[in-house]
Amino acid sequence: MSSSLSHPPAHLPPAVALRISQQAPITLRNPPSVISSYSISSLWSAAETPELWTEYENLMLSCLRTGDEQSAHLCLERLTERFGAENEKLMALRGLFQEAIAKDDAELKQVLEEYENILTKDPSNMPVTKRRIALLKTLDKTTEAITALNEFVDSSPTDAEAWAELADLYVGQGMYPQAVFAMEEVLLITPNAWNIHARLGEVLFMAGSTGDSSADKYLGDALRRFCRSIELCDDYLRGYYGLKLTTSKLLSILPQASRQSKSDSGLALPDLKTVERLNETATAKLSEIVRKSVNGEPGWGGYEQAEVIAAKALLDSSAAKTIR
Amino acid sequence: MTWISKSVTGLGLLFLAHACYSAHEHSALHSTSTAALSSIASHSTTASNVTSLPIDISIETVVAVFVICVGLVLGSPELRPIQWRVWAGKIEREGEKGFMSSDGTVDKDYVGNPFRVLESRPGFIDIRKQRKEFAEWVREGGVAVGAPKS
């Protein structure tokens, strides 16, 4: 199986997902030896590996995404055959399958009820709790989802995934201080995750762009978060992008900002010269990354196409501004 | 680089084999000669009579081991980055290609950015939204990427 099957499919581009699910019938042609009926050849076939079942799970998600329900159902059946219907994770996967094939909101509500039934029987079933929250979100009951998620992180406060989801829900509601709090919890669990630092920077930047009184404080924090994300990861496109945006914004408001305004974190806003130098560095780095990536230089091909295009657009627009 | 390392290692192994053979021959010759000399005396003295090896055999052994070490070190693959930022930068900058071995397969333990899960969040996946997005993408004329190399 191809390597991309071992990644969770949510962040794969649609083209790759389509390719994977088109291959699904071939992949699924032979049942794995563990659950097939006993034959002499199973003595020689390779032993089952944990990766195999991860791949099945990811294949199922990809198939559901592309609408290949038959293959997805086959995956689900095989997983059930191997791990039993009572497995917590499989309960969640089955619910996911029903969500995907549901035709209207009424059917979705039925699935929701089913989740609630499972949860009253066994409140410690984490995967189903998560599915229930995700379904609430799908049904546009965001406030309920946030309440449920808050209960969830109270009983399981070391689940970084849940904190990150909570942060996203808060951002969607425009409640930035709460979102920042949730992001900080994620960082406490994974202190070196450079993309989470960048994400927190983005949240802070959004909070700083709303234009209320403490905007410059947020922007200063955002600047430092982006700096940290770059410090943790060389040539981090997203970090430089955010750094450039933030510094440009800060440069426009810094002259008016009161010098005494102490930021909440106890750190004062960086002085004008530092911000300028950071802006120059970010611009230079961004153009270097864009140039090398567009030219397809060896060792620079890992960036996502959309991100490179966005960086290019940002560079072009700022260049146009300076010419004017 | 590989053929250099292989030939150096092979040479070292050859030296080592030769040294071993010499040592074996030496001890065998030595023990029979002493046994022949003192055949009237008891048989059990052979073990204590083995004197030290000639210096050239020892030198050959040491040199052979050294040459093998050099050969193996020459042939070792490129070291992985151990600094967090360099490693992370390599993941972001090179993607899968940076972790391919020479025969075109991606390293088995390569997972990309391990913290990406925190943003895609498979536990909270919104499958209906994904399906909708995918359908839109198809309507806009998306096609699967070219021949898969699985």
Next chain:
Amino acid sequence: MAQIPVQTIHRDPQLFYWILIPITVVMILTGVLRHYATVLMATEPKKQELPAIREQRSLLRGINLRTNANVISPASFQARKDYLVNAYERGDFLKDPDKKGQAAANPMTDPAAMEGMMGMMKGNMAMMIPQTLIMGWINAFFSGFVIIRLPFPLTIKFKSMLQAGVGTRDMDPQWMSSISWYVLCIFGLQSVFNYLLGSDNAASQMAQQMGQMGPGAGAQMFGPGVDPDKQFKAEAENLSVLAHEYTLEGVEDRLLETVRV
């Protein structure tokens, strides 16, 4: 080319067919049997109730905060510290708050702990019983047989290892007795089992894997006989004396120094 005179012992070739091969086959079959017996006897790890999970993870959260405090700003850290220290000292996260202050239960009477011990016992039993049986079988039937001559020379030190049960002083250590062959089989058959049963006894591992994928199966933080309340108190103390140093302080200067365009 010189030759050291070799000892020769005339053996019945039937020894080979009726001792060496049966011992080996029996060893392999027992290994396979033991594997499946272990799989069958393995009990599912007991599911934890939600309050127990909450108790463990809340403590973990405090530990996380203590180790990674430097990534958040002093104000956020202070707020979290105050909250957690207060909650820990009040015992908010305890599984059963009423039991606070009581001595920990005796681990022998705690059914959950007993179960874990039984699991260990079963594993040991599955190892011990077949070995004792086979050892007795070999001792009863084949003790004192010299069954094989190793094709390479060995020093005298190996004599005690290879000729267990044979009391001859002058025999060359290349000769091997039946009990020694059995011992060698115990240690040497691991790779054969790996080949037959999949590496590292795949079946037992796989069942755990699906459980671990979800966050449900937390490691047993509190061993039997440990009072969670005491652990919370200790953690509260650790937290309240922690010195905080913000990573983001001066990050922009550090960045400007290290990044070269």
